Amino acid sequence: MKALLVEDDIQLNTTVKKFLQLQNYNIVSIFDGEEAINIIDEERFDVYIIDINLPNISGLEIVKYIRKKDLISPIIIMTASLEVNNFVDAYDNGCSEYIKKPFHLKELQIRMQHLLKNNSSDIFVVNDRIKYDFANEELKIDNATIRLRKKVNRVLQILLKNINHTVKTEEIISYVWENEIKESYPLRQLVADLRKEFNFDKNYIISQPSVGYKFETDSNS
Structure with missing residues (x-):
């Protein structure tokens, strides 16, 4: 499974990437919203893991952009925000699931497995x-x-x-x-x-x- 991880916190990005690689995911990890848009244009992913607050282009805008090209692959939003409007906007624009920071890596793994299992039938x-x-x-x-x-x-x-x-x-x-x-x-x-x-x-x-x-x-x- 190929996953795109977009998170500007270097420590969290590195930790999540290493953990998912141990679970046999092929991870492309980046730190910037604009770079995310560029790579989404070039490559296809089975699952997306995206922070809301990113440099240059927000996670919500990235979700909208993904759904213009890919209606199927699950998108998980990572957020430390408690604002309900963020969740509403994320789901309205195609987010499949969100995970609240801080979180256990095992929780992220379970959410990804659940979404990918439900999405396995094409x-x-x-x-x-x-x-x-x-x-x-x-x-x-x-x-x-x-x-x-x-x-x-x-x-x-x-x-x-x-x-x-x-x-x-x-x-x-x-x-x-x-x-x-x-x-x-x-x-x-x-x-x-x-x-x-x-x-x-x-x-x-x-x-x-x-x-x-x-x-x-x-x-x-």
Whole structure:
């Protein structure tokens, strides 16, 4: 398992890194928020461990950035803060778990194991006809593999990870286009292309005018 550790306290960073290496984790440890953003652009991680208060770019901003690229991998926030708003903001923006400083290293290990165990299945089952394999980025309908273009695929990913909940248009665009300049090819066309793949008994992809879209499992055609 490959983990990214972002903590500006040198002693804590070193201690956590050494401990997790003994647990056979492949650890990349850094001390700065801006450096974290750079490495997230270059590499993929199975789990993220991030301090809230970091130089240059805060941990909360890093969480938001990760979720634009990676909807699956768990994120653990480390914090000494008692402010409820920090926890609310962290969870609202994609944090999976938080751990309060100071903490026992064994506690961190247990939390990581729990999150990774729950995250071990990459197969998202919508119903007995529709499955999505996040690891291989493949949609299967009635056991037939459907090949989707990259951006259509990413539209489906963000909708499935928020199933039965509306995802705002700007959030979808941010995830689908990543760091690219948005093309003239509009989001509504990507959604139309995706809908063609679900052209059977239900209208799964619901438009919320001026708000966004959702993948709804119990909608009627």
